[in-house]
Amino acid sequence: MNNPVTKKARQMIFIVLMISSIIGALLQTSLTTALPVIIHDLKVSAATAQWLTSAYALAMGIMVPISPFLLKRFKTKKLFLSGMGMYMIGLLLCATSNIFPTLLLGRIVQALGNGILLPMTQVIILTIYPPEKRGSAMGIYGLAVGAAPVLAPTITGMVIDILDWHVIFWFALIVVAMNIVLACAFMKDALENEKQSFDLLSLLLSASGYSGLVFGLGNLGTYSFFSIAVALPLLVGIIMLGLFTLRQLRLENPFLELRTFKNREFRLSVIMSMLLYAIMMGGSTLFPLYIQIVHGLSATKSGLIMMPGSLAMAAISPFAGKIYDKFGMRLLAVSGSAFMVFSCIATSFVGESTSIIYLTLMYVARLIAISLIMMPIVTWGMSTMDEKYTSHGTALLTSLRTIAGAVGSAVFVAIMAFVTRVTSESDKITANAFGINAAFIGISALAVVLFAVSAFFVGRRKKTYETVPIFQNETN
Numbered sequence: 001m002n003n004p005v006t007k008k009a010r011q012m013i014f015i016v017l018m019i020s021s022i023i024g025a026l027l028q029t030s031l032t033t034a035l036p037v038i039i040h041d042l043k044v045s046a047a048t049a050q051w052l053t054s055a056y057a058l059a060m061g062i063m064v065p066i067s068p069f070l071l072k073r074f075k076t077k078k079l080f081l082s083g084m085g086m087y088m089i090g091l092l093l094c095a096t097s098n099i100f101p102t103l104l105l106g107r108i109v110q111a112l113g114n115g116i117l118l119p120m121t122q123v124i125i126l127t128i129y130p131p132e133k134r135g136s137a138m139g140i141y142g143l144a145v146g147a148a149p150v151l152a153p154t155i156t157g158m159v160i161d162i163l164d165w166h167v168i169f170w171f172a173l174i175v176v177a178m179n180i181v182l183a184c185a186f187m188k189d190a191l192e193n194e195k196q197s198f199d200l201l202s203l204l205l206s207a208s209g210y211s212g213l214v215f216g217l218g219n220l221g222t223y224s225f226f227s228i229a230v231a232l233p234l235l236v237g238i239i240m241l242g243l244f245t246l247r248q249l250r251l252e253n254p255f256l257e258l259r260t261f262k263n264r265e266f267r268l269s270v271i272m273s274m275l276l277y278a279i280m281m282g283g284s285t286l287f288p289l290y291i292q293i294v295h296g297l298s299a300t301k302s303g304l305i306m307m308p309g310s311l312a313m314a315a316i317s318p319f320a321g322k323i324y325d326k327f328g329m330r331l332l333a334v335s336g337s338a339f340m341v342f343s344c345i346a347t348s349f350v351g352e353s354t355s356i357i358y359l360t361l362m363y364v365a366r367l368i369a370i371s372l373i374m375m376p377i378v379t380w381g382m383s384t385m386d387e388k389y390t391s392h393g394t395a396l397l398t399s400l401r402t403i404a405g406a407v408g409s410a411v412f413v414a415i416m417a418f419v420t421r422v423t424s425e426s427d428k429i430t431a432n433a434f435g436i437n438a439a440f441i442g443i444s445a446l447a448v449v450l451f452a453v454s455a456f457f458v459g460r461r462k463k464t465y466e467t468v469p470i471f472q473n474e475t476n
Contacts (some may be wrong), residue, residue, distance in 0.1 A: 010128045012186035014137070017121045019139065019179040022082060023172050027285035032155060034165045035285070036292040041165070046289065050413045053285055054109040055104055057406030058214040063115025064399035065256045068391040070116060071123060077187045080120060081180060086113030088176045095169035100367045106169075119394045121232055126382055126390055138321055138379045157303030202255035205244035210403055212237020217410040231379045257392035260385065266393055268457055269381025272333065273401040275450040276373055278408030279340060282443050283347075283366065285409045286416060290436045292357070294352055294429055307358050309367035317347050317369040324376040334371030339365050341451050344444040351433045408446075412439040 007180065031052060039049045070079055086109060092107030121141075129137045159167050218235035223229040248254040261267045291302040323332055344367035350359065385393050420435030 001061040009186070009188050013124065013128065014140075016080075016179060016183050017124060017189055018141070019085075019175070019182070020080075020117050020336075021121055023087075023175050023179070024118070027110070027168075027172055032170075034160055034168065036289055036448055037160050037165055038101040038103070039309060042103070044100050045417075046413060050102070050285060050409055052107050052261070053409045054214055054282065054406045056099060056107045057281070057402045057409070057427075058210060059108045059111035060115040060118070061210045061214070061399050063112050063404065063405040064119055064395050065206050066203060067116060067119040067123075067395045067398075068256065069198060071120060071391045072192075072194055074121075074125065076189045079116060080187050082185055083113045083116030083120065084176060084180050084183060084395075086110075087117065087307060088173060088180070089113075091169050091173040093172055095166055095310055097166075106237050108329060119398045122382075122394045123391050126394070129320045138375045140321065141375060155303070157298065157301065163300055194254070199208070199251070199255040202244060202251075205240050206248065206256070206471050208236050208241075209241030209244055209397075214238060214406050214410065216404065217407050217414070223271065225448060230241065243443065252465060257389060258396070260389055260393045260396060263385055263393075264426050265384050266381045267398075268453070269377045269395050272373070272387045272450060272453055272458075273397055274404035275383075275446055275453070276340075276370070276377070277401040277405035277410075279344065279443050279446050279450065280370055280374075280408075281405035282408040282412035282439065284342070284441075285348075285413055286436055288438055290350070292435075293354075294350075294433045294436065295354075296429075305356060306363055308360055309340055309365075312364050313367040317375060320372050320376055321379075324379060328378060328459075329380040330454075330458045332372045334451070335456045337447065337454040338430070338449040339369035339372065341447045343369060344440060344447040348437055348440040348444055350437065352429060408443075413441055415442055418453055 008329045030324070035046075035049055036054070038044075038052070041045060042049075074082075090106045090108070090110030090113060092105055093109060094104075097103040097106060125137055125141060126309060156165075156168055159165070191268075212233040213233070214237075216230050219227075221227045245258060248256055256473075261270070265364045288302050288304070291297050291305055297305075298448055343362050346362050378394075380389060381397060382393055416432075416435035416439040418435070419438040420431045423434045425431075
């Protein structure tokens, strides 16, 4: 594709994309900090409250596979404004909610909008920048996504302690409204369009498959694994995803091109992204719960403990992009996953007397790991793929890692709830500490798997910009 976007227009598009990405990252970080307060205010359990994260990820997992069709069928500017509009409606629902169902509905509507915006942002960046600049561009993108958590936990904590958690959504609503104005002025139709038919059956199969998995695993916090509430949704989800896979492989123009998995680098990037997101979302849900429940600290202090880690992430992300451009993926993957293993294991044996300085340092190590892997792995996975498959590859990677994040959050909160329940003969704080430790042991096991994949499967050779054919006839 000969992209008509000028350098100046590219810069303005990038700014608009960054603002939407920052606000999404801010909302995610703010919600994890606010979760203990929401649990108290709305009188729900931790297992119920985690659906604010899991349902968000589920809705995104359902929406993201539609993005290749949407990106091909509709103009870039109109589609971006539609996604931002949905996000704004979701924020309004959350800002005005006084009961849990309304708050949950608002989160789901936000996710539907973000399910359009997130893959769209990555596809546009990978399209408007030349291959030799994509690593740096994605590094800056990672900085933008990491910049929001720098101050968000601390500011959120102070807002919650002084005012109310609803203010978080009102602030985000104002920023989104301003970005819509900017998008109207500067967003361009950067992607080519073509007429395509919409495969409703594929959407229904993927949606029911994702829903079954997330609902089944989400119920683990309340029911046993072999109960109807857990086993039946899981079985339905597995069957539906199996049928979805078979249908995509048989269609000439599939809803989602699964044959992109023939590309080794892309396949590894998806596996590593899924592992990283399960680790990341599980830990992000548990860490504020540990600080505020076990240590009994305020939301403000919880934010302050997490702030140095967020600063480290924001500082390292752009350098990670430059390292990737110069040396390739292996150095980042191995060092990042090693940091993750260290931080997860070190957080698996904490209690009421654990030093706050120790917790802060472990959180710094955790976010250093994320900054070294998260954005470079996307660039690496897409760098050897033909441009016409970029939207399919981005949608697959984004949807699968989002679902993995939802599953990670649901499973590890379920582990925490189960262990807390069986150790309830101890005092409440000790039982909660046992539960969180057990969950982090599970997260540590996943981190070890991520390290093994990085060490044994990510190649030593430097990345090249040659595309790898997906279908046999592409080599001709």
